[in-house]
Amino acid sequence: MTKRTKIVDLLTKSEINKDYILEGWVRTHRGNKNVHFIALNDGSIIHNIQIVVDTQLFSEDFLKPITTGACIKVIGTLVPSQGTGQKVEIIAKEIEIYGTCDPETYPLQKKGHSLEFLRSIAHLRPRTNTFGAIFRIRHHMAFAIHNYFNSKGFSYLHTPIITGSDCEGAGQMFRVTTLDLYNLPKTEDGKIDSNEDFFGKETSLTVSGQLEGELGAMALSEIYTFGPTFRAENSNTPRHLAEFWMIEPEMAFYDLNDNMDLAEDFIKYLVRYALDHCKDDLLFLNEMYDKELIERLQFVIENPFERLPYTKAIDILLQSGEKFEFPVYWGCDLQSEHERYLVEKHFKRPVILIDYPKEIKAFYMKQNDDGKTVRAMDVLFPKIGEIIGGSQREENYDKLLNRIKELNLPEKDVWWYLETRKFGTAPHSGFGLGFERLMLFVTGMANIRDVIPFPRTPKNADF
Amino acid sequence: MTKRTKIVDLLTKSEINKDYILEGWVRTHRGNKNVHFIALNDGSIIHNIQIVVDTQLFSEDFLKPITTGACIKVIGTLVPSQGTGQKVEIIAKEIEIYGTCDPETYPLQKKGHSLEFLRSIAHLRPRTNTFGAIFRIRHHMAFAIHNYFNSKGFSYLHTPIITGSDCEGAGQMFRVTTLDLYNLPKTEDGKIDSNEDFFGKETSLTVSGQLEGELGAMALSEIYTFGPTFRAENSNTPRHLAEFWMIEPEMAFYDLNDNMDLAEDFIKYLVRYALDHCKDDLLFLNEMYDKELIERLQFVIENPFERLPYTKAIDILLQSGEKFEFPVYWGCDLQSEHERYLVEKHFKRPVILIDYPKEIKAFYMKQNDDGKTVRAMDVLFPKIGEIIGGSQREENYDKLLNRIKELNLPEKDVWWYLETRKFGTAPHSGFGLGFERLMLFVTGMANIRDVIPFPRTPKNADF
Numbered sequence: 042m043t044k045r046t047k048i049v050d051l052l053t054k055s056e057i058n059k060d061y062i063l064e065g066w067v068r069t070h071r072g073n074k075n076v077h078f079i080a081l082n083d084g085s086i087i088h089n090i091q092i093v094v095d096t097q098l099f100s101e102d103f104l105k106p107i108t109t110g111a112c113i114k115v116i117g118t119l120v121p122s123q124g125t126g127q128k129v130e131i132i133a134k135e136i137e138i139y140g141t142c143d144p145e146t147y148p149l150q151k152k153g154h155s156l157e158f159l160r161s162i163a164h165l166r167p168r169t170n171t172f173g174a175i176f177r178i179r180h181h182m183a184f185a186i187h188n189y190f191n192s193k194g195f196s197y198l199h200t201p202i203i204t205g206s207d208c209e210g211a212g213q214m215f216r217v218t219t220l221d222l223y224n225l226p227k228t229e230d231g232k233i234d235s236n237e238d239f240f241g242k243e244t245s246l247t248v249s250g251q252l253e254g255e256l257g258a259m260a261l262s263e264i265y266t267f268g269p270t271f272r273a274e275n276s277n278t279p280r281h282l283a284e285f286w287m288i289e290p291e292m293a294f295y296d297l298n299d300n301m302d303l304a305e306d307f308i309k310y311l312v313r314y315a316l317d318h319c320k321d322d323l324l325f326l327n328e329m330y331d332k333e334l335i336e337r338l339q340f341v342i343e344n345p346f347e348r349l350p351y352t353k354a355i356d357i358l359l360q361s362g363e364k365f366e367f368p369v370y371w372g373c374d375l376q377s378e379h380e381r382y383l384v385e386k387h388f389k390r391p392v393i394l395i396d397y398p399k400e401i402k403a404f405y406m407k408q409n410d411d412g413k414t415v416r417a418m419d420v421l422f423p424k425i426g427e428i429i430g431g432s433q434r435e436e437n438y439d440k441l442l443n444r445i446k447e448l449n450l451p452e453k454d455v456w457w458y459l460e461t462r463k464f465g466t467a468p469h470s471g472f473g474l475g476f477e478r479l480m481l482f483v484t485g486m487a488n489i490r491d492v493i494p495f496p497r498t499p500k501n502a503d504f
Numbered sequence: 505m506t507k508r509t510k511i512v513d514l515l516t517k518s519e520i521n522k523d524y525i526l527e528g529w530v531r532t533h534r535g536n537k538n539v540h541f542i543a544l545n546d547g548s549i550i551h552n553i554q555i556v557v558d559t560q561l562f563s564e565d566f567l568k569p570i571t572t573g574a575c576i577k578v579i580g581t582l583v584p585s586q587g588t589g590q591k592v593e594i595i596a597k598e599i600e601i602y603g604t605c606d607p608e609t610y611p612l613q614k615k616g617h618s619l620e621f622l623r624s625i626a627h628l629r630p631r632t633n634t635f636g637a638i639f640r641i642r643h644h645m646a647f648a649i650h651n652y653f654n655s656k657g658f659s660y661l662h663t664p665i666i667t668g669s670d671c672e673g674a675g676q677m678f679r680v681t682t683l684d685l686y687n688l689p690k691t692e693d694g695k696i697d698s699n700e701d702f703f704g705k706e707t708s709l710t711v712s713g714q715l716e717g718e719l720g721a722m723a724l725s726e727i728y729t730f731g732p733t734f735r736a737e738n739s740n741t742p743r744h745l746a747e748f749w750m751i752e753p754e755m756a757f758y759d760l761n762d763n764m765d766l767a768e769d770f771i772k773y774l775v776r777y778a779l780d781h782c783k784d785d786l787l788f789l790n791e792m793y794d795k796e797l798i799e800r801l802q803f804v805i806e807n808p809f810e811r812l813p814y815t816k817a818i819d820i821l822l823q824s825g826e827k828f829e830f831p832v833y834w835g836c837d838l839q840s841e842h843e844r845y846l847v848e849k850h851f852k853r854p855v856i857l858i859d860y861p862k863e864i865k866a867f868y869m870k871q872n873d874d875g876k877t878v879r880a881m882d883v884l885f886p887k888i889g890e891i892i893g894g895s896q897r898e899e900n901y902d903k904l905l906n907r908i909k910e911l912n913l914p915e916k917d918v919w920w921y922l923e924t925r926k927f928g929t930a931p932h933s934g935f936g937l938g939f940e941r942l943m944l945f946v947t948g949m950a951n952i953r954d955v956i957p958f959p960r961t962p963k964n965a966d967f
Contacts, residue, residue: 045757047657047725049657064725064756064757064930065725066723066928067928083725083756084659084723084724084725085657085724085725085726110927110928111928112928112929112930114757139899139928139929139930139931140899140925140927140928140929140930141928142926142927142928143926143927146926147927149927163719163920164719164920164921164923164924165719165723165923165927167719167720167722167723167724168722168723172723173723173724176659176661176720176724177659177724179659179660179662180654180658180659180660180661183650183660183662184650184654184660187646187647187650187651188650188651191643191647194510194512194548195643196547196639196640196642196643197642197643197646197647198639198643198957199642199646199732199749199956199957200957200958201747201957201958201960201965201967202665202709202732202734202747203678203709203734203746203747203960203965204965205965205966213682215666215680215681215682215702216680216681216682216685217678217679217680217709218678218679218681218685219676219678219679219736220685222679222681222683222685222688222696223696225685233685233686239678239736239738239746239962239963240746240960240962240963240964240965241962241963241964241965242965244965246665246666246680253957253958253967256626256627256628256630256957256967257630257639257957259631260529260547260628260630260631260635260636261547261548261630261636261639261640262510262527262528262546262547262548263548268731268732269662269665269731269732271665271666273682273702275702283666283702283703284664284665284666286662293527293546294508294527294577436602436603457626457627457966457967458627460627460628461627462603463605463606463609464573464603464605464606464610464612464628465529465530465573465574465575465602465603465604465605466575466602466603467527467575467602467603468602493662494661494662494663494664494716494719494720495663495664495716497664497666497703499702499703499704500702500703500704501703501704502664502666502667502668502703502704502705502707503668503920504664504716504719504920
């Protein structure tokens with residue numbers, strides 16, 4: 042026996058009366074003259090293993106530096122626990138201290154900390170039960186996404202992060218440059234000479250991989266992206282990040298119905314995967330943060346999503362008798378309060394709204410024959426509101442070009458996008474899922490800064 | 505029957521004499537008075553399906569616009585092929601043209617194109633056999649990476665893309681800003697006031713997720729990153745990209761030997777996965793670009809990697825009698841020619857070099873007792889040279905801080921990194937694999953711009 046056993050394996054597939062090597066961080070250490078108890082955690086599972094230490098084998102002096110946060114190695118025998126609270130425990134034979142942890146300065150003591158405080162120590166918060174649980178769930182959700190698309194024959198496509206075009210208009214962009222800001226090159230007419238910049242032109246961080254994703258779909262049929270996207274909006278809210286991860290599948294030969302079928306199947310798969318693979322972590326979050334969490338997850342996978350046109354949704358809202366903060370009228374962009382009314386009060390299940398007014402949707406969405414609406418779809422969820430946005434894409438070259446001109450978008454930036462409609466165009470569709478929105482839904486957390494390891498927000502790029 | 509069948513499924517799990525719906529792009533279209541043959545591809549597999557068209561059912565006028573690149577839907581019956589070159593074919597009953605493709609302007613005609621030309625039409629090149637194969641392999645390699653780590657209990661950790669620190673010194677960085685370059689805010693002493701920037705300080709695109717990855721490992725034990733990284737070096741070579749993807753596992757409780765074991769097992773798993781899941785695409789690339797490709801892949805998985813200290817490697821090189829362009833001496837940074845000599849001529853297998861001089865390695869590597877070398881490891885591959893770089897990390901707070909001071913690194917940028925050595929430090933290790941380096945090795949392609957969908961290089965951020 043020379044390798045450590047992870048605590049998750051020790052608790053799920055080990056043998057009583059065998060010896061094991063454990064390595065991890067001390068959560069608590071208490072004891073009396075005869076016996077000490079160390080709760081050890083290694084991040085592989087939310088549960089600790091209790092180490093029972095006989096003070097005849099280990100001196101008080103030796104045990105003293107084993108305080109909360111210290112890192113140790115333990116060799117010992119697994120036995121049924123004599124105490125309550127755990128089924129098994131380890132009787133220590135050898136202990137090695139890897140790293141001590143000064144109780145005077147270590148910020149993570151036993152007592153509870155506010156989530157806000159923990160954000161200020163994002164380098165240490167993964168050591169807490171809460172963030173251990175959240176980041177394990179985050180892993181499982183990311184893997185489930187890849188697993189889902191892989192099993193369906195989609196290709197994962199890496200779309201570029203640095204982009205020279207700003208056509209989607211999804212938000213404010215961050216500029217990317219190597220120019221010396223103290224000595225900006227200028228053209229003859231006094232403008233900043235972007236020819237001198239690294240890429241020979243002005244570049245920014247992408248707000249979406251969709252347009253390039255479509256290029257992939259028009260060759261490989263079914264692709265998805267999963268990468269970071271950026272918004273430079275000065276939004277200091279619990280729902281906005283400057284840097285976040287998006288999943289964007291794009292599929293040739295899918296119409297809007299196929300698109301809705303995929304979105305519903307996909308998200309139900311993810312929620313089911315969480316329930317199947319993250320039960321202990323979800324139970325913890327359910328207990329500590331959101332008593333309706335698991336019920337809500339179950340509810341989503343058990344009920345078909347309601348599908349209806351935007352126009353009908355407006356009628357329902359107008360006839361609801363509810364007092365909304367924002368006025369409801371045909372053509373308005375639905376607010377969270379409207380979306381949640383539809384989902385939580387009216388239909389009591391997730392809702393997919395389609396056929397939105399073209400004025401409130403992006404240029405690339407397929408135009409309906411009514412001349413007013415486009416083949417958009419938004420998937421609305423309880424507590425979250427919009428979790429997925431997508432559409433059938435406009436595959437007609439002339440219609441797409443007209444829309445680009447109507448909106449005064451820089452045509453020269455998207456010649457390549459237009460060419461897919463010129464050379465063998467095909468009906469196709471896609472959607473985007475904000476990974477952190479999914480994480481909010483699956484974990485029940487209220488602040489998006491708590492579901493990403495190192496949040497980037499206005500005035501904050503620490504760690 | 506209302507759904508299309510992908511060609512990959514048609515060719516691998518379909519029934520003769522059944523009807524199928526196929527949708528895809530025309531690769532070739534030829535024929536005579538009586539019968540036409542359309543080779544159709546949908547990107548799901550490198551092979552086309554031959555559509556046999558009876559001109560008594562479809563008029564010449566109807567068939568005329570079905571040229572190379574056009575997108576069509578076909579309903580027809582699967583039958584054993586009467587010709588050579590394919591086992592089965594489809595007898596067309598119905599054909600719908602989704603999108604035509606003007607032969608005068610479509611750049612991808614039947615004839616071969618140079619890889620260089622294809623880079624200039626990166627929006628269309630996934631429709632070629634070569635790039636279809638490469639991007640399918642890229643998908644499978646990405647999935648294999650997630651699958652490998654997931655099955656071993658590692659957590660996928662999203663480290664930040666935008667960073668406020670530049671400590672690793674791995675290369676030139678891109679600045680990220682929302683400042684108005686025409687109206688830069690200045691402090692009283694005339695400096696640019698980064699307090700006014702989006703994040704309240706100077707920020708850049710990350711060159712590596714390692715430091716943040718270590719934070720995850722010191723809580724969850726075993727993590728990996730897989731995300732984009734950036735270098736603003738003006739390197740116009742077949743081996744450099746300004747934007748590329750890296751995989752960086754970090755593991756608590758791993759020493760350098762564990763690290764080497766993991767790296768070797770990992771990369772063998774990936775190569776084996778490629779051979780198992782991408783056979784047709786690899787055969788195509790083997791035939792068209794690199795006749796030794798599959799042999800080389802087999803070779804890597806069948807042979808144990810040679811492991812030896814840098815100092816021994818220097819001796820071998822000095823005694824080799826080879827004429828190298830760059831001089832060999834203890835302390836020199838090995839060049840590609842040196843690495844390839846060791847791998848291809850001396851050991852004739854992949855090599856892992858360890859214990860490099862500290863001067864040519866990063867500050868965070870564990871210092872050996874000799875005071876001269878660090879616990880670094882580089883995995884060297886045939887044709888590629890270094891494919892993985894890693895090390896055991898310095899877990900001793902004082903040693904790490906001294907090294908940071910010796911190198912004049914900005915200590916204030918990495919207080920959080922240092923704190924992991926203060927609070928429960930643990931022996932730990934990790935490594936980085938450049939995803940495009942892996943792709944070069946697995947596909948046998950020679951230029952890194954051909955293994956990423958939309959390459960970013962100096963003066964080029966198209967698409």
